[in-house]
Amino acid sequence: MPTVDARPTSFDFDLDTTALLVIDMQRDFLLPGGFGESLGNDVSQLRRTIAPLESLLAAWRATGMPIIHTREGHKPDLSDCPPAKLKRGPMIGQAGRFGRVLIRGEYGHDIIDELQPLDGEIVIDKPGKGAFYATELSETLEKNGITSLVVTGVTTEVCVHTTVREANDRGYECLVPADCVGSYFPEFQQVGLEMIAAQGGIFGWVAESPAVIAAIQE
Ligand code: TIU
Numbered sequence: 001m002p003t004v005d006a007r008p009t010s011f012d013f014d015l016d017t018t019a020l021l022v023i024d025m026q027r028d029f030l031l032p033g034g035f036g037e038s039l040g041n042d043v044s045q046l047r048r049t050i051a052p053l054e055s056l057l058a059a060w061r062a063t064g065m066p067i068i069h070t071r072e073g074h075k076p077d078l079s080d081c082p083p084a085k086l087k088r089g090p091m092i093g094q095a096g097r098f099g100r101v102l103i104r105g106e107y108g109h110d111i112i113d114e115l116q117p118l119d120g121e122i123v124i125d126k127p128g129k130g131a132f133y134a135t136e137l138s139e140t141l142e143k144n145g146i147t148s149l150v151v152t153g154v155t156t157e158v159c160v161h162t163t164v165r166e167a168n169d170r171g172y173e174c175l176v177p178a179d180c181v182g183s184y185f186p187e188f189q190q191v192g193l194e195m196i197a198a199q200g201g202i203f204g205w206v207a208e209s210p211a212v213i214a215a216i217q218e
Pocket of ligand 1 (some may be wrong): 129158
């Protein structure tokens with residue numbers, strides 16, 4: 001059984017029951033000139049996750065273990081966007097540099113070129129921050145016999161955290177590679193990771209991706 005050097009303890013996982021989750025690596029959040037940057041955010045804080053994620057994805061693909069990508073967004077008529085979310089995110093559905101912001105089918109809503117899903121990889125569209133809410137993720141994991149998740153993507157304290165919390169309550173073991181998750185805010189990155197591994201691993205484990213890659217290549 002592969003073992004990863006992680007916080008707060010080592011993380012043991014079974015190659016047959018572990019999936020890689022790549023959360024919301026979308027152009028709207030990551031591209032210079034896109035929605036995220038238009039809000040005044042520093043996208044370089046997210047873009048530093050791209051190279052480590054490319055390496056982790058390549059290693060994961062070589063094992064044949066499941067890979068699930070998610071995208072945050074809404075139907076073109078916004079019928080799946082709660083008014084409360086729209087009120088605090090008035091740009092949603094408006095014209096942005098890369099199409100209507102966070103709308104399915106728009107260029108900006110899709111995953112960045114470097115991390116495009118390959119045929120056979122699962123893509124889950126989600127209207128919320130968590131990947132379990134109003135999606136087919138639970139059924140997909142059950143169908144594939146998955147009990148552990150390696151959770152990556154953006155942003156650390158928003159969609160990654162919400163998903164890890166949802167997964168934890170559903171009984172999944174979650175490992176978060178620190179270099180493969182990113183926040184626009186360095187202080188949230190740091191404390192977001194600390195919160196996961198605190199109290200003996202209140203939500204899961206935190207590691208570095210080279211340790212995960214070494215473990216799956218053993
Ligand atoms: N994917 C995700 O985290 N969505 C967000 O809106 N994140 C922010 O940090 N705004």
